[in-house]
Amino acid sequence: MILEKKKSFNEFAVAKGLRSTRQRDIILDIFLSTHQHVSVEELYLKIKAIHPGIGHATVYRTLKLFVEAGLAREILLHDGQTRYEHVLAGEHHDHLVCTRCNAIIEFENETIEKLQDEIAFKHGFIIKSHKLEIYGQCARCRAKN
Amino acid sequence: MILEKKKSFNEFAVAKGLRSTRQRDIILDIFLSTHQHVSVEELYLKIKAIHPGIGHATVYRTLKLFVEAGLAREILLHDGQTRYEHVLAGEHHDHLVCTRCNAIIEFENETIEKLQDEIAFKHGFIIKSHKLEIYGQCARCRAKN
DNA sequence: TCTTATATTGAATTTCAAGTTCAATAAAGG
């Protein structure tokens, strides 16, 4: 799967006439090796630890490329930190966010999606994207008390 | 209704031992006279135009007080601008956001809410709040093309 | 009414994420 994604990014890069650089390879490698929802800062630090030369700006720029290439998706949660999540083929999901430990659990619900379509249609809206986040306390954190 | 809200804020202020100040009166007045979803900056400029003395910091602080007092609710949409919406008794709603003209349309959907409760329950989550935003193009903007 | 303790204000500063600039560097085709 990681190889597939690398290949897919490569194709995107070629199609766009981008040059292949060491930095982008590194950032892609490390991004692919992280968990589902990395914040930019988190990723940056992880990269910096192994390749201290790589700058801030490059990480930001490259993540935006990943989004363009369809490898990543930007998510903005409650805390003002931009996160990037891995895009898995065809799937869409929403998030349960624990406001105590910041755990993020994904879920899908076909019925909710359909209801959204209906609502948008009723208001003459064309949906481009949507965002459903449920904030609360996860099972583990509840157990802590 | 505006009077009610003023009274309600007053009660909150008294209960909290806050002093009554000209600035807070002004900010409340102007907040109550705005449309549903003002951004801080928008409100600040509106206030500044009439009462040039009032500072940035006071507007921020006072809006947070309104939230505490239950008069306003903070909403964070796609564009990184914090908005405050008026809280009307007991109601909860979600938003359709036009990414072209920034129009915000509110909607309520009981079924979606119920489905969310089920999802949270299934994952052992206790819901504190949630956020559903549908982004797209509104009817008016679609007509423009 | 005057005094005093302290809550509040607002200009200025700080913070923090994110974006931008631009000279230096590196990739890739000729």
Place this chain on the structure above:
DNA sequence: CCTTTATTGAACTTGAAATTCAATATAAGA
């Protein structure tokens, strides 16, 4: 190898929001 030009990264800028702190205003008591 050379040349063109994309890319990089240190430093800087931006913009929203928070914080600081001296000056001011409020409210309660004398």
